[in-house]
Amino acid sequence: MxxxxxxxxxxxxxxxxxxxxxxxxxxxxxxxxxxxxxxxxxxxxxxxxxxxxxxxxxxxxxxxxxxxxxxxxxxxxxxxxxxxxxxxxxxxGVFSTVMVSVLIQMTVSKVIDHFGLFGVEKNPINLMHVIAILLMVSGVIIYQRSN
Structure with missing residues (x-):
């Protein structure tokens, strides 16, 4: 950056x-x-x-x-x-709530970006975006299983 x-x-x-x-x-x-x-x-x-x-x-x-x-x-x-x-x-709990909320927020945001929904500039999904989302999903699963 x-x-x-x-x-x-x-x-x-x-x-x-x-x-x-x-x-x-x-x-x-x-x-x-x-x-x-x-x-x-x-x-x-x-x-x-x-x-x-x-x-x-x-x-x-x-x-x-x-x-x-x-x-x-x-x-x-x-x-x-x-x-x-x-x-x-x-x-x-606070952490689980915020963690899952942020994961879903980021995933939905990527869909909005990818398709240019609601008039936002299109930013197509790529392999790195998919990997990032999968890593976040993995983090949620690991955290939930640790409780």
Whole structure:
């Protein structure tokens, strides 16, 4: 990887940490208030933070008329994500939940890249991608058998 591009890895590193922490925090809220209540609270606070950032950034809302409907399904998918992760941590633990979630996320992402779904630039799968996915699957199997 080129030196300049390595800096861009900071963002997915932050995202990875945030996903792991969000999973734990959502599970804690669900243990106190219930899973659907946790989903609501997590999204309500997320909405407030996003609105705050939008407002301090002096953004306007003219973008609303220009987006595709499927593009805003991310919020609905967020509900599914919070619900299933909060529930799964109780059943499977944090590491197993995040590990399997990341494996599936990466596999689905590769399918999206390969076919150029949802308007993303095509990035065809190759042998190294298949090997990487198989290694991740092997890691999940090894970890699950060790428990």
């Amino acid at each position: 080129k030196r300049g591009k390595a800096m861009y890895l900071v963002l997915p590193i932050i995202a990875g940490v945030a996903i792991a922490l969000q999973a734990v925090f959502s599970n804690k809220v669900s243990q106190t208030a219930g899973v659907m209540q946790a989903v609501f609270l997590v999204h309500a606070f997320g909405l407030l933070l996003a609105l705050f950032i939008l407002l301090i950034g002096k953004e306007n809302f003219s973008f609303i008329k220009n987006f595709n409907v499927y593009a805003v399904l991310g919020g609905s998918l967020g509900v599914v994500i919070i619900f299933t992760i909060a529930k799964s941590i109780t059943l499977n």
